[in-house]
Amino acid sequence: MFKAKSISAEHKDLIHDVAFDFYGQRMATCSSDQSVKVWDLGEDGEWHCTASWKTHSGSVWRVTWAHPEFGQVLASCSFDRTAVVWEEMVGDSKPNERGKHHWAQRAMLVDSRTSVSDVKFAPHHLGLQLATCSADGIVRIYEAPEVTNLATMNLQTELQTKLSCSCLSWNPSRVHPPMIAIGSDSSDPSGGGKVQIYEYKENERKWQKIDTLNVITEAVHDLAFSPNLGRSYHMLAVATKDVRIMTLKPMRRDQFVGSTRIEIRQAAQLVDFKQSQVWRVSWNVTGTILAASSDDGFVRLFKANYLDNWKCIQELKGSDGGPSPALVPSMTGGMHSRQDYPTHRGRNTSSSANQQQQQNGASATREQSNAPQGGRSRYPFMTL
């Protein structure tokens, strides 16, 4: 069963990013209209915009939430070459704007000389750290020495990737050393691998590049580590002209050289994207389903079954035909065509309504009854 609804976002230009807070109860959106909006899920189950403010003097590319251990904190990055840390002020709402919250600017990170393309907070067990990457190829890691003072974010490290950076992702694992993957959208294939892996060396107290994913030479637009789930390897989804699922397995530390090696393998290459680029990858909370958005207007969901075969389980696409009355196919049980269940025919009290539904079902679903023995699912997610 599906439920779907539309929410008017009131941004005056394209939305570039949507970020959920840790609990999925708050949402932040950012746009080329230079503003960020914060949305709260009300008791009524609806999203209410509780704050909207101009954040930058250029398109805002990304917005991201810090872990609630650090309070209600957001970071945004922009074409205006800055990244900014914002904090929500409690009990400080202006009287004329009831229900609106005030977000105060804390740290403004102005080290970049080009557009800042991505910003991400580190996993919370690493404290309040923030990584940014920019078009000039520099990755910067900032740290707040005191979590209660967000105005001070010290630049801890600058990493020179020598490639124009488009995206970054922190490895969420608690049990491994801190790790970051950086993607580059440089389209020059001679530049080599477009994803670099950095790890923090505790004993040397510095970040070090430990590997490059040489199999990926096309422009990379997004990447995301999946939650670890106790696996002995890390899983990284990479958005390029298709989606690659890479596994990174840390090998035993070499005592003599003192460096960690990781064994990199390509677990899957999801090639359902004809001639288009994938711009966005997003994992669900348990890391079992991946949503990939591509410029052919499709969003595809991929899931591995328990034999670890990755399959597309659902496609979503925007429809052109103006304001459509309903999502097609119908979001309710219309998906489930009646002919499949002849068992209780005798019991249906209103046969005319039933017939009507049958017709709905017939026009809405691509296929009719006769479910195959192979069990192809008519319900997304319901595949073994």
Next chain:
Amino acid sequence: MAAYEREIPFLSIPEPESSVHGLSAVWGRGNQLILHTGCGQRRKAEGSGDQVVYHQTPSTLHQVEWQTDMHNPHTRKLVMQSHDVFVSLQKQSPEDKNASRKPQLIKCSRHYRAFIAECVQDLRKASLDPNVDQTEAREYGDQCEIFQTIGLIWSLCEILFVETLPGGIVLQQLLDWVKLHFTEGDVKARNILMAEEIETTEEYWSAIYIYILQGRLTEARHMLSLDPKFQHDTHGAYGRIDELMRRMPVFGTLSRQSLAEFDLKWRHWQDTCRQCLEDQSFVSYPRLEVVCKILCGDQSVLLQEVGDLIQELGGWYHLMVTRLLYTNPTVKAMDLHYHAKASMDACGVSGRMTSLDSILDKALEFDIYQMIKISSATLSNWWFVAHLSDLLHHCGQLDSHQLNFGSDLREFLLLEYSSTLMSHTSFWQVVADYLDHCPQFGRHYLELFIERIPLKTERKALKVLKACEDRDMKEQAQSICKVLGMRCYRQGRLGSALTWCLRSHDPTFATYLADKFLTEYSLKGGFTNIDLLDNLGAGMLLSDRLTFLGKYREFHRLYEQGDFSDAGALLLSLLRARLAPKQFWLTLLTDALPLLELDEVVFSSKQTYELLRCHEELERWFKSEEYKTRILPKKSKGQLELEKEKLELLQLGLSRNIAQALLKEGCGSLQGS
């Protein structure tokens, strides 16, 4: 088949701009996606210029949620009820092959079925409720039908896999199964009996036929006796058919007769039926002839005269049961699938099977894996497959199948089911209990999930914390405490913040909060949350600053109690141990002032020397670079003057105390000698 596998469910989102700018999706809580137009092309094409392009159509977000089947009030009830059964079932270990376990398993299965039936009733009522909005009512109607189907499959599975009888004689159970799920006979009979006058209409005969098809001969005879012709039975036809029905042998599990004995009796009975037919006893009573033909196990009559009725009753599976009843009453469960095939062929189902047909067929073939696979693909919710496979696992039915993933199938389904509950905030305890019983991934899922449970109130937070502690999830518990500590701090509730901080064992935050308390003290000259500070106990060892705070509060208590010498000693030890931050030293020394002013001598000469040394150290610090750059600029002129005055007073007090102490000690030593 391959083509089937490739076809992917498709969903269209009403977003006209997506063709130009693309569509992007981000995961939310549970099975929830937020979609918006734009995917990053613009970002790349931006280059050097960046201007706001005001759009004609306002931007829109689209929220899509999947698998909300179990979120409505009626299915939610099922979730809660079945959760209790699930938990009690888990207390029985599947390794224990003891036969005494079986009644328990049967009981669980019955419970599940009862709750399914209740859910079907609720959903049906809701779907017919005029107050329910139309689309919602249709949803309920659809769900009602799905759960009805689920109930039908479940009952069959119970017969085949759970309540297995010795010898595998299943007919009586199958009859109960069709009787339970196909109640058309009762409906028709009720209609007839409600009428003022009994009329032998088509419906009347249908009711009798259905009773006979379901082996309910007592009911059939009762109905038949209502026929007016029965009273004036000139040819004795009614009496004869009544006698035949009365004498049909039934094999009960409780009867003492052996199978062979029963078989003999039964054959003899059917021979009598055939004899009646051959004698043309019913030739002028076509209705009764049909009855007799059914009793004789005549195949053609089942497909022709009562064929439509059987279709109404579900079709091939009812045909199979009726056929077995009148041709092969001692059939074994293991042979059922041959009969299923034959009935399907007779009904012309083969080749155009519905998913329900396939599911029942696979169950009758004892192919549990295929049955579950098809059910998962076609029944819209994970509730059924998760609970059924768990029950079968406990019955030892899943393991006996040589599948290379073994119990992983059960875990996979339980994980899927609990994932569908994650997006609903009221199910978190249910989710946790299910994940507890997933040996491989359950804990990892739960670790990710439990931290993300929204904590609207402290009461809920304490419940979630308890759940973490029960499962020894230290990191998650700590993180929850940190979140709450931070939240209280932001709301200006220092005491609660400190309480949560102590639970989270976070030394840096403890130091920070202790500083806040001390600042508050320096500003207001008193402590809030005295109860908490007095009862820090071993918790104060979390950070040096907190230890200092606790001890400093203890100094105040001693002082208030008039325990001046202990208070003095404690104060000195605080200074000596360097626990206090430098900017607080002046406050500490000032606290020593009233002790110095007392008539009795609190500080000995040695102690006073130490205080003097601290005084000197503080003055040196006031001249240090650190003080001048970091602290001095923040202080007002008045504050500085006050400080200077305090220092002078202190020096005076200290020197006077030395004199007094020496004098007293001198006297003491003189007296002593």
